[in-house]
Amino acid sequence: MSARERETVVADPAAAYDALWRARAAALADEFVGQESFLPRTELLGLARRAGVGPGTRVLDVCCGTGGPGLVLVTELGGDYLGVDASPVSVARARVATVERGCGTARFVVGTVPPLPPGPYDVVLLLETLLAFRDRATLLRSVAGALAPGGRFVVTAEVGRPLTGDERRRLPPGEAVWVTPLATLLTDLERAGLVPVSVQETTARHAEVVEALLRAYEELAARPAAAPGVLVARHLVTTHRRWSRWLHTGRVHTVAIVAEARPRRRPDTGNPTS
Numbered sequence: 424m425s426a427r428e429r430e431t432v433v434a435d436p437a438a439a440y441d442a443l444w445r446a447r448a449a450a451l452a453d454e455f456v457g458q459e460s461f462l463p464r465t466e467l468l469g470l471a472r473r474a475g476v477g478p479g480t481r482v483l484d485v486c487c488g489t490g491g492p493g494l495v496l497v498t499e500l501g502g503d504y505l506g507v508d509a510s511p512v513s514v515a516r517a518r519v520a521t522v523e524r525g526c527g528t529a530r531f532v533v534g535t536v537p538p539l540p541p542g543p544y545d546v547v548l549l550l551e552t553l554l555a556f557r558d559r560a561t562l563l564r565s566v567a568g569a570l571a572p573g574g575r576f577v578v579t580a581e582v583g584r585p586l587t588g589d590e591r592r593r594l595p596p597g598e599a600v601w602v603t604p605l606a607t608l609l610t611d612l613e614r615a616g617l618v619p620v621s622v623q624e625t626t627a628r629h630a631e632v633v634e635a636l637l638r639a640y641e642e643l644a645a646r647p648a649a650a651p652g653v654l655v656a657r658h659l660v661t662t663h664r665r666w667s668r669w670l671h672t673g674r675v676h677t678v679a680i681v682a683e684a685r686p687r688r689r690p691d692t693g694n695p696t697s
């Protein structure tokens with residue numbers, strides 16, 4: 424986006440947000456929960472159930488965005504939910520949605536992770552955002568430290584060979600895409616004390632979601648530039664075409680992982696009764 428186009432978007436961000444929301448809702452239909460990602464509702468609920476989310480579960484949703492996935496979990500499964508996101512605008516929207524949908528128990532805070540808000544939690548979610556973290560090891564150690572022993576970490580991730588210098592140069596400024604091989608990610612999890620208990624390949628389904636979103640954004644992008652959301656949609660067409668190509672050619676795969684926090688070893692005091 425040029426600086427002039429950006430100014431047009433900033434002039435009426437709420438109208439642009441609404442137009443993009445409607446495009447996403449139409450594209451995802453029954454699978455729409457307000458997610459800002461490729462994660463369909465069915466997959467979200469399946470993962471949360473596998474992690475044990477239910478009434479009384481202490482859930483932390485790291486990089487929760489505008490709270491769509493979190494509020495569906497609270498409504499459908501229950502749980503004591505806290506979402507954290509670096510974007511004050513997203514957190515404000517999540518709080519408004521909490522009131523509108525009557526999910527009074529869900530809480531949202533602004534924060535850049537790591538560190539994580541102090542736990543312990545029974546479940547930590549990191550949905551569709553691992554690729555933004557260059558330093559995975561520090562993040563995963565924080566997740567492990569915030570989980571109760573036996574607690575579960577749910578992470579959806581983009582895996583594959585790291586981007587080449589050339590691929591990286593073609594990314595829009597500011598877009599972080601730290602793709603990593605699946606084997607490396609599994610090792611990183613183990614090293615942090617998070618033992619993978621299930622790894623699900625989700626590429627085909629996510630590729631369908633990307634296609635549906637791409638069609639919706641192309642439709643919006645074809646409208647006059649002054650219409651709400653059009654300039655952002657034009658930008659999203661470019662990024663979604665790239666994701667479509669990557670997922671369809673196998674350049675990048677998507678996976679959903681549930682990992683369990685290994686009980687932490689207590690320091691050896693030499694006293695067998697302690």
Ligand SMILES: C[S@@+](CC[C@H](N)C(=O)[O-])C[C@H]1O[C@@H](n2cnc3c(N)ncnc32)[C@H](O)[C@@H]1O
Nearest residue numbers: 458459460486487488508509510535536550552
């Ligand atoms: C792709 S969106 C995903 C949102 C949500 N998980 C979903 O699936 O709808 C990524 C979100 O991560 C947030 N984010 C990125 N890096 C972050 C960080 N280091 N700490 C907190 N939030 C971060 C962004 O502000 C954005 O809202």
